[in-house]
Amino acid sequence: MNTADTITALLNRLSRVDASDWRSPGMNAAQAAVLDYLSRANRFSRSPSHVADYLGTTRGTMSQSLKSLVQKGLVSEKRSETDKRSISYHLTDKGGRTVRDGRPNPGIGDLSLAEARMLEQLLRRLLQARVAERGFRPFGICKDCIHHEQDGSKRYCRLLGVNLQPEEALQICHEQEPA
Amino acid sequence: MNTADTITALLNRLSRVDASDWRSPGMNAAQAAVLDYLSRANRFSRSPSHVADYLGTTRGTMSQSLKSLVQKGLVSEKRSETDKRSISYHLTDKGGRTVRDGRPNPGIGDLSLAEARMLEQLLRRLLQARVAERGFRPFGICKDCIHHEQDGSKRYCRLLGVNLQPEEALQICHEQEPA
DNA sequence: TTGCAATAGTTTCGACTCGCTACTAATATG
DNA sequence: CATATTAGTAGCGAGTCGAAACTATTGCAA
Missing domain, CATH: 2.20.70 (Ubiquitin Ligase Nedd4; Chain: W;)
Incomplete structure (x- = not known):
């Protein structure tokens, strides 16, 4: 197994192990990812298509996910004035609290701050490469x-x-x- | 957002973007993870419980996943002689081919080999920390x-x-x- | 202007994931 | 030998996921 594959395998297990935290209060990894994105995206980037593009899934799937988040009162929709086709979603107060409080703060073990920063930068560059590789924005x-x-x-x-x-x-x- | 959260967010999107590759031929990320594990685990570590522990999920879920992999002919089961409760799964020839060929070889962008190795080591240590944090093996x-x-x-x-x-x-x- | 074509979003389908609870069978333990 | 523990499964309900079909709106070009 080469380095790229090893890294991919590590990434995979890491996100799966992390995900097991979210699996408690009627919340799953996909929904958590949507909330996280909505909390960090600007007002021009919060349509179903945009979230789907960001997470590498389809509009259909995202439409479903957003529907379930609306039902839970974590997210709310607003139709655009100018283009009646497009819809912008945003976190409700409850949704904002969920993002802020609900995140189990993850440790970095015995990594020093410098090492954590290094890891962050390397991950950023890897992500950039893989995103470009697939033609994602x-x-x-x-x-x-x-x-x-x-x-x-x-x-x-x-x-x-x-x-x-x-x-x-x-x-x-x-x-x-x-x- | 602190460094640990940023790293978690990057990890999340990275695995999601990677996962979009597996979504083509009737294969999903969960199943790919199971096949990958079975291809690397020894003969004492291939029961439903073991795979579930490794991936941070439950025996019930894993039982389902393995069932669907058996139906596809990628995996096959063998009951233990000594302990009639336990079952060991293993890849079929087809399953082995799927693991070897089916993996779209992931790039590492402009990362040098040294940087990739560094990333691998940092990920390994982070994983170790998060696994220990949750009491996983x-x-x-x-x-x-x-x-x-x-x-x-x-x-x-x-x-x-x-x-x-x-x-x-x-x-x-x-x-x-x-x- | 009218007639597509492209775009944004939704719905439906079928297969699957996922946690949970309840269950069976086999093995340990006292 | 009775009971607890362990391994695995079945069924439930909510949700994910891709794909395809569908509606509504907007863009564009003849």
Whole structure:
């Protein structure tokens, strides 16, 4: 077994072992991933298609997942004014609490802070490679985008032609193209 | 979001993006994980309970998964002679081929070989920590175990009291305790 | 303008996952 | 020898998953 395969196997078990934490309170890994994404994505990136693209699944599946999250009161939908086809989902208060409190804080064992940072960077680059390999969008954060423009404290998106709130600079955008 | 959470989020998306490869030929991530485990576990570690422990799921779930793999002819069962309760599963020829050929060889992008090795080591240590955190068994390989005894080319397991084949030294064992 | 084509989302289907509880059979233990 | 423990399974209900079919809206081009 070569290194790439070994890494993939480790990744697989790790996410499975992590997932066993979420399996308690009527919550599963897929739903947790959706909530996590919605908590970090900007207002232009929260449609079923976007979440599906991010997680590498289909619109049909995501439609189902979002429906079940709506039923649980964790997520709420808002139809777009301009394009009546598209819908933007967002966390409810309860959903926000679930994301913040519900996460069992995962340890890093005997890894030093420097090693953890190193691991984070390596994972980021691996993810970037595998995402590109499959033609997926990068889903990076707004401020690292070629369309992001900053003038003092004012921020602007050249692509969408809108002004941005300060907190939006760190959110995930489906249109993001790394600068 | 702290480093541990960030790492968990990266891990999650990575395994999800990887999983989208397996979703083609009537095969899913859970089944792929079972086949992968069975291909690497020794003859003492291939019962439903063992696979379930390894993947952090339940015996009931694993029983179902194994049933569907049997139906596809990828896996076959053998009842134990000594303990008539226990069953050991193993890959069929077709199952072996599926593991070997079916894996879309995953890239490592622009990571150097040294960086890939570093990533592998860090992941291994993180996994070890999270496994210990939850009281799971380590499922390490035979030769790194306190019960493993080597005398020239002869290998022996002190715990189970049996002689071991050379190739078994590198297989996963559910009884393994790191030396 | 009208007539597609593309897009966003949903629904339905069948196979499967998943935790849970209840169950059977075999083995241990006192 | 009675009872506890262990290994595995069956059934339940909610949900995941891909695929295909379907609706509604928007874009585009003749």
